[in-house]
Amino acid sequence: MTRIDRRAFMAVSAASAAVIGAGSRVQAKEAGWTARASLPWMAQEIYAAVHEGKIVTAGGLVMRRGQPLHVEDRVGAYDPAADAWSELPRLPEARHHPMIVSAGEAGLYALGGYARVGGDEWVNTTDCLVLEGDSWRPMTPIPAPLSETVGACVDGRIHLIGGRTPGGSANGDWNDQADTPIHRVFIPAENRWTDARPLPMARNSAAAAVLDGAIWVAGGRTVGGGGTGRLDRYDPAADRWDTLAPIPRSYAQNSQVGGGLAMAPIGSGAGGKLVAFGGEWFARGGGGGVFAETWIYDPARDAWAAGPDMKTPRHGLAAAAVDGAVYAIAGGAVVSGGQAVGVVERFTL
Secondary structure, three states: OOOOOHHHHHHHHHHHHHHHHOOOOOOOOOOEEEEEOOOOOOOEOOOEEEEOOEEEEEOOEEOOOOOOOEEOOOEEEEEOOOOEEEEEOOOOOOOEOOEEEEOHHHOEEEEOOEEEEOOEEEEEOOOEEEEEOOEEEEOOOOOOOOEOOEEEEEOOEEEEEOOEEEOOOOOOOHHHEEEOOOEEEEEOOOOEEEEOOOOOOOOEOOEEEEEOOEEEEEOOEEOOOEEOOOEEEEEOOOOEEEEEOOOOEEOOOOEEOOOOEEEEEEOOHHHOEEEEEEOEEEOOOOOEEEOOOEEEEEOOOOEEEEEOOOOOOOEOOEEEEEOOEEEEEEEEOOOOOOOEEEEEEEEEO
16 A cells, blocks of 8 residues: 555645535545446557547557557547447557547547557557547648657647657667657647647656646656656746656655656646556566556645555556546556556546
């Protein structure tokens, strides 16, 4: 279990009161993590977005010993009110790590991700696809391949921040990719890309959320340096980054929470919080583990407090928030790619 001292417990209690007092629509829901309907298939290395009231996730991978990497093309839509899944039109080609972003009335987008081409399973792509009716329509591609990025939409503009892009001429293997601080912005109304101020620290497999008009990027890792708890906040109006209090280390794993985590907002305004959870760590010489911790960030205090552990620790999972609740979707239950699951759990304060 995560070590929670009295100060951390009181901080979580205060955070709960602040969110509910701020007008959160949480109603008669059991606090902490509770099980919901599973994704009908197993997948990890996925992302999600809330679009037209439903949580949408797409693509992903499943790794089985002695078999080629399975790359998914299915698209799932979860209805929180009905606690039920349905399927949307499949991606034109299977992808793992595709970023999913809703631009509201401008549509639902799938961006980047890795493809399988011949015997190569990590071909970084420039996909920019929008769902229209029963198919995905290509828009202007990302200027350069980008995967393991984070995505968010603010004021009708889609931001892709950080991630990995080919480090040289080769593009087919995991080792061909390099960390990048790039910050691309897609303007759906004009079908064009532009650049914004880069992420202060290049990294991949971070998590992002929009809270009160700002984009928050937490955690992530570098190929050479491992996980980081770093928290950076982007102000789109000022095109400015600020670095804030990092996610604490895991006492249980004696390692820094960072790569492969997920995050979503809960509440808004003065009582708004960020909820970060999951992720993985690697041990030197092989092995590692998956983080169970949940961390709650209070922007008013620039501080993290420990929340209840996840029931099913995972990495490479998707996260989204609807009506004052945060959802953790699928992911890998062990370090790396060995055990993809379809588990869905809901967190409320």
